[in-house]
Amino acid sequence: MRAAPRGSGKAAYALLLPSWLLLGLFLLAPLAIMTVESGGRRALYGGLAPIDDLGAYLRSGAFAANYARSFSGLYLKIGWRSLWMAATTTALCLVIGFPVAYYLALRAPRRWKGLLLGLAVVPFWTSFLLRTYAWMFLLRSEGLLNQALLGLGLVSRPLPLLYNELAVAAGLVYGELPFMILPLYAALEKLDRSLLDAAADLGAGRLARLRRVTLPLAAPGIAAGVVLVFIPSLGQFVVSDLLGGARGMLLGNLVQNQFAVARNQPFGAALAVELTAAVLLLLWAAGRWSRHGGEELLS
Amino acid sequence: MSAMRSSGAPDDASLPGGIRDGAASGSGARESAARSSGAPIRPARPPKGRLRAGLPLASYSALVYAFLYAPIAVLAVFSFNSGRQTAVWEGFTLEWYRRLLADPLLLAAVRNSLLVAAIATAVATVAGTATGFGLARYELRGRQATGTLLLLPLIVPEVVLGAALLTFFAALALRLSLATVVIAHVVFSVSYVAIVVRARLAGSDPALEEAARDLGAGPWETFRRVTLPLALPGIAAGALLAATLSLDDYVITSFVAGPGSTTLPLHIYSMLKVGVTPEVNAVSTLLLAVTVLLIVLAQRLLRRAA
Numbered sequence: 001m002r003a004a005p006r007g008s009g010k011a012a013y014a015l016l017l018p019s020w021l022l023l024g025l026f027l028l029a030p031l032a033i034m035t036v037e038s039g040g041r042r043a044l045y046g047g048l049a050p051i052d053d054l055g056a057y058l059r060s061g062a063f064a065a066n067y068a069r070s071f072s073g074l075y076l077k078i079g080w081r082s083l084w085m086a087a088t089t090t091a092l093c094l095v096i097g098f099p100v101a102y103y104l105a106l107r108a109p110r111r112w113k114g115l116l117l118g119l120a121v122v123p124f125w126t127s128f129l130l131r132t133y134a135w136m137f138l139l140r141s142e143g144l145l146n147q148a149l150l151g152l153g154l155v156s157r158p159l160p161l162l163y164n165e166l167a168v169a170a171g172l173v174y175g176e177l178p179f180m181i182l183p184l185y186a187a188l189e190k191l192d193r194s195l196l197d198a199a200a201d202l203g204a205g206r207l208a209r210l211r212r213v214t215l216p217l218a219a220p221g222i223a224a225g226v227v228l229v230f231i232p233s234l235g236q237f238v239v240s241d242l243l244g245g246a247r248g249m250l251l252g253n254l255v256q257n258q259f260a261v262a263r264n265q266p267f268g269a270a271l272a273v274e275l276t277a278a279v280l281l282l283l284w285a286a287g288r289w290s291r292h293g294g295e296e297l298l299s
Numbered sequence: 300m301s302a303m304r305s306s307g308a309p310d311d312a313s314l315p316g317g318i319r320d321g322a323a324s325g326s327g328a329r330e331s332a333a334r335s336s337g338a339p340i341r342p343a344r345p346p347k348g349r350l351r352a353g354l355p356l357a358s359y360s361a362l363v364y365a366f367l368y369a370p371i372a373v374l375a376v377f378s379f380n381s382g383r384q385t386a387v388w389e390g391f392t393l394e395w396y397r398r399l400l401a402d403p404l405l406l407a408a409v410r411n412s413l414l415v416a417a418i419a420t421a422v423a424t425v426a427g428t429a430t431g432f433g434l435a436r437y438e439l440r441g442r443q444a445t446g447t448l449l450l451l452p453l454i455v456p457e458v459v460l461g462a463a464l465l466t467f468f469a470a471l472a473l474r475l476s477l478a479t480v481v482i483a484h485v486v487f488s489v490s491y492v493a494i495v496v497r498a499r500l501a502g503s504d505p506a507l508e509e510a511a512r513d514l515g516a517g518p519w520e521t522f523r524r525v526t527l528p529l530a531l532p533g534i535a536a537g538a539l540l541a542a543t544l545s546l547d548d549y550v551i552t553s554f555v556a557g558p559g560s561t562t563l564p565l566h567i568y569s570m571l572k573v574g575v576t577p578e579v580n581a582v583s584t585l586l587l588a589v590t591v592l593l594i595v596l597a598q599r600l601l602r603r604a605a
Contacts, residue, residue, distance in 0.1 A: 015433030016445055018426035019489055023448050026486045030467035031455070037466055047469070096363060103360045116364075118598060123367050125540070125594045127547040129564055130583045133571055134370035137377070140575060144373060147386045177367065235456025238549060242571070252458045259462055259554065269466060272459045279456060 031276075038269035039063030046263035066270035075254065075271075082251040083278075085165070086233035089172040093180035093229045094222065096173070101184035101221075102214070105191070117185070124178040132239050135171045136162065139243070163245035171239040176232065180225040187221025188214070223290030231279050251275055371587065378580035395581035405582065408566035415477060415562060416545040419484035424538040426485075427492025431537075432522075432530065434493070435500035436508075449490040460487065461554030468555065475557030483555045484545045491544065492537035495601070499533025500526070532600045539597035543590050 043049040141158035149155045237252030258268025382389030511521045549564040
């Protein structure tokens, strides 16, 4: 913080109070309660089954039953598929988005830059639901893509473009791409061009400059972009529900399902805790990696 | 600027674009000024190799932009299509928009959404502004912890946040209603306001406030006549973003909304689960138009503030 904060009047703590109250009561407490419930058992008609003897319950290891269940059979399969899907989405966004961010930060003509940046920001904030619907509209069998293919005589009957993993992947990449481009741009924008010029003067080719100068300096942006894309992809349920149908189920759908349909709240809670743990692990790794990426250059 | 650095996570770049943009532009302007005044020899023109490399890169970027915007554009264009089967252009009509106005369920959802957005935005703006101000201007213990707390709603996956809130409301035996929706929306928008306001104030000169105090203004008067006007663009931008998020949210709302508290995104979702109709295109186009307007406004405020 640049500003020399003035004083530390006790009254100033009151400024932080509303946020602590709101987030403590409606974020930390709910997360804590959900974590506790994840060790419970579902009652016959939904809700939580009462536990008579807590000591015995804990000793029996029954509190881990939901977690054990989540690592079995179909659930494990959905978990892997979600990880795989999120990883694929993240990789595709990185590959597709990097050149755009590079262009925006280092090559775009000055007078276009503001507009181009604005155009990248707008999808960042617009409704994910509507942007997913736009794909549904394009891909369904009476959709524009199929109509075009039919019209051109390339196919004789509509292709099943919707309700498969490819559609989910396309929808995810489409939805998450801005979340990759912007942090990459932010990192590349700070890049000192004279370093590139120096590398060129020292005889580094284009690839060498990219690999040894641009990429290490973009490491924090890459880490941030990976986090920003991977987290929502992993917990996604709108895209998989609308574009994947029943076959495209991901972890997010599974959690939602346990709460809304199966009414197995404890199991849903366990899945949600696992999802959160995965996200925190990723954050930690990304933080480490981005610092490391920076250090590599200094040494 | 970077609340995340302390938490060991990647730093400010991970803030959503608008915020980061606004937060960075303060120091960015300063940097470029320094560069142009004192900066030594920088080639006035890029080396030839770069110029040649520029065209494919520009065309590629144009393609990606087309990829980002074409589906939305198609959606919007077909909301004016008179054909009911929606994939062949049959002529211009406003019929679908007219029908929206005659749909009482939809209008009720719009009313709910506006009500929720208004209350949630107001609460989030007041709380977030106070927090952003406190973090930017006071050396408080727990500043790092507060920064981390504010990032939590942005880090926790939406499904988890929704599930946790639902569990919480169920544990308290609270009935799901518009009130629970408002609470959920405040939770995810208060951070945005706090982060934007904090960034805005961090980029402004505290000497102005010191001067006001030296001239005899009390703390309240200093805040009202110096700090508040300084922070106002940030506050307004934060409020607009909060409103956008509230109007758009589907995932979290779907967990905490009860019967009778259907918001617009929930209504749209149930519409398109039933089937794709031109009415869905029309209502989607309207919602998109409103949110894009709010975002552009917020962006302008942040940019002018810089």
